[in-house]
Amino acid sequence: GAGVSQTPSNKVTEKGKYVELRCDPISGHTALYWYRQSLGQGPEFLIYFQGTGAADDSGLPNDRFFAVRPEGSVSTLKIQRTERGDSAVYLCASSLLGRGNTDTQYFGPGTRLTVL
Amino acid sequence: AQSVTQLDSHVSVSEGTPVLLRCNYSSSYSPSLFWYVQHPNKGLQLLLKYTSAATLVKGINGFEAEFKKSETSFHLTKPSAHMSDAAEYFCVVSGAYGGSQGNLIFGKGTKLSVKP
Numbered sequence: 001g002a003g004v005s006q007t008p009s010n011k012v013t014e015k016g017k018y019v020e021l022r023c024d025p026i027s028g029h030t031a032l033y034w035y036r037q038s039l040g041q042g043p044e045f046l047i048y049f050q051g052t053g054a055a056d057d058s059g060l061p062n063d064r065f066f067a068v069r070p071e072g073s074v075s076t077l078k079i080q081r082t083e084r085g086d087s088a089v090y091l092c093a094s095s096l097l098g099r100g101n102t103d104t105q106y107f108g109p110g111t112r113l114t115v116l
Numbered sequence: 117a118q119s120v121t122q123l124d125s126h127v128s129v130s131e132g133t134p135v136l137l138r139c140n141y142s143s144s145y146s147p148s149l150f151w152y153v154q155h156p157n158k159g160l161q162l163l164l165k166y167t168s169a170a171t172l173v174k175g176i177n178g179f180e181a182e183f184k185k186s187e188t189s190f191h192l193t194k195p196s197a198h199m200s201d202a203a204e205y206f207c208v209v210s211g212a213y214g215g216s217q218g219n220l221i222f223g224k225g226t227k228l229s230v231k232p
Binding site: 044047105107 | 220
């Protein structure tokens with residue numbers, strides 16, 4: 001079956017612009033996670049959705065970052081007034097049940113964001 | 117708080133020789149531990165996971181890892197390296213919910229090179 005997909009695969013933008021990154025989770029997965037992977041580092045947690053609600057957004061670095069999942073499936077990560085330091089690969093993962101369970105998180109290929 | 121330390125940023129082996137990638141963890145709870153692999157331009161793939169069952173965990177592609185609580189270690193091994201094993205490997209801990217899944221916390225990664 002289809003895995004987690006993310007679009008676009010690459011995004012180049014200018015400092016100060018607004019960007020949206022999209023994640024399509026595996027069908028039927030209730031939990032969705034966003035991570036950010038900077039060059040040479042492991043992924044870092046940003047936000048976790050259980051269904052439509054953001055159950056944990058403690059990893060978002062500041063209020064320029066926002067994410068939604070209005071119908072409990074597709075999610076969009078939104079970054080306002082982008083800065084060069086936002087350049088990274090943004091990864092999305094989904095799992096069947098989410099926290100409190102031992103199910104596996106499946107990752108998408110990521111969106112590489114470059115802020116010039 | 118949970119954390120992982122991958123002791124080597126780069127490991128180089130010859131094809132056909134054993135692989136050892138080292139990982140130590142820190143967790144206030146009984147942890148869930150994972151190894152993920154990331155090939156260039158591909159998404160993270162789960163190799164194996166430990167969730168408080170058998171301490172010797174077998175994964176895909178001939179990899180295995182042993183959970184050693186006394187040493188707080190979860191080293192990844194493979195008896196014989198293959199060229200296709202060349203990739204970045206991440207040790208991951210999750211345990212904010214008493215052994216069940218929370219947010220994944222990644223190590224910085226170990227790049228495995230395999231020489232012919």
